[in-house]
Every structure is written in structure tokens, then in C-alpha cells.
Amino acid sequence: MKKYYKAISDFHKKFKMKNTNNEEMTFRLNLMTEELGELAQAVTKGKGREAIIEENIDLLNLVIGNFVSLGISVKEVDEAFWKKHGEIMGRKKRLISGENFRISDFK
Numbered sequence: 001m002k003k004y005y006k007a008i009s010d011f012h013k014k015f016k017m018k019n020t021n022n023e024e025m026t027f028r029l030n031l032m033t034e035e036l037g038e039l040a041q042a043v044t045k046g047k048g049r050e051a052i053i054e055e056n057i058d059l060l061n062l063v064i065g066n067f068v069s070l071g072i073s074v075k076e077v078d079e080a081f082w083k084k085h086g087e088i089m090g091r092k093k094r095l096i097s098g099e100n101f102r103i104s105d106f107k
């Protein structure tokens, strides 16, 4: 995580994104929606493994960029990740239809 965070932080610095639309969350949500659409196309149009990897990386870069934009440190991300991981590892698996299942809180 630390290496990815530093790489994306360097990207934001290189293109002077601080205090521009590129670090505003509404703009970033639009970028993420666009990339999610590209991932959906890669999957549904059978574009193959390489395209699917690339579109996931585009999304990963944007998610990490969200943390950079919001001034959320690597330490905070790391702590939040492991907190959430502990939660999801404690969840239940339930069949929702046929062979499809979800892992959730099911409250």
C-alpha cells in the first residue's frame, strides 16, 4: 500500500492537482463512474484478462487518489483496511438465489 500511495501522491504532485478540480470528490466520483463503466465493458464484452486488469488498476489508482486528495494518510488507510477486514471476516455467507451467495451482516 505504501508504495502505491507514494506513486499516486507523486502523480498528484507532478500534475499539480492540489486545490484543483482533480482533488474534488464530485469530480473524482465522475472519473470513478467512467472507469467503472470501462470495467463493465471489458467484462461484458469479453475484452480479456489484460483489459480487466487495466480497468481495475484505473479504479485502484482513483481510490488511492481519493485518499491522497482528502489528506488521509497511509497509516489511516492501513488501520481502516484492517478494521474492515476484521469485520468482513466475521460475516456470514448466505445463499440468495440458486448458487449465488452474499457475505454480509444480514441484520
Ligand SMILES: [Mg+2]
Residues within 6 Å of the ligand: 035, 038, 054, 055, 058
Ligand atoms: Mg480505464
